[in-house]
Amino acid sequence: MMAKLHDYRVTIRWTGNRGSGTSGYRAFGRAHEIEAPGKAAIAGSSDPAFRGDAARWNPEELLVASLAACHQLWYLHLCAEAGVIVTAYEDRAEGEMEEGADGAGRFVRVVLKPRVTISSESDAALAERLHGEAHEKCFIANSVNFPIAHAPEIVRAR
Known part of the structure; x- marks a missing residue:
């Protein structure tokens, strides 16, 4: 199967000229x-x-948000396929960037901390395992060169 190419185009317009x-x-x-x-x-x-x-928004926040959103979207997709009913999802993701003496920097890690609420009849162990598969499939996670950890919390709906 041939790989599909997807194009993304954005415009960045500087508005900070003070004269x-x-x-x-x-x-x-x-x-x-x-x-x-x-x-x-x-x-x-x-x-x-x-x-x-x-x-x-700064670029660093947008990078962390992109990782969290990509993971969430894959996770919800995989849960739907696996019969895990998610009723709520919130991720309080954190990223850590290291700045060198010369001012250059790089991310050293991101931790995704999704709190996932599932229906009472859903398999909690499966819901937790699907985070690993979502990570493997996430386009953004596959494009960065720093570790991404996952600390999910699975909660059953009442």
Whole structure:
């Protein structure tokens, strides 16, 4: 079977010119908009540690969110196929980035912490095992070079 290629196109538009462009490190804002056709724009910036706006999404948060969302979508798909009825799903994912002395950085790990509520008749052990399969199938997880741990909590609906 031939591999399928999927294209993703976004536009990043810098909106942080305060009148003098990048005339100095402190002279410009880090604000930008992330856009794709037919979708609401995402207000972006850098992390506040790098002179960014804490009220806007930063690339590091978006990376962690992408990993968590991809895992969730695969997990829900696998549960539906396996007969595990999920009634609620919330992930409080955490990422850790290491910054070097020269300012360059890299992620060293992400921990996904999904709290999954399943129906009382669903198999809790299977629900937990499916997190491993979801990780193996996640497109984003397969594209990064740092470890992703999983600490799921399975809760039975009452």
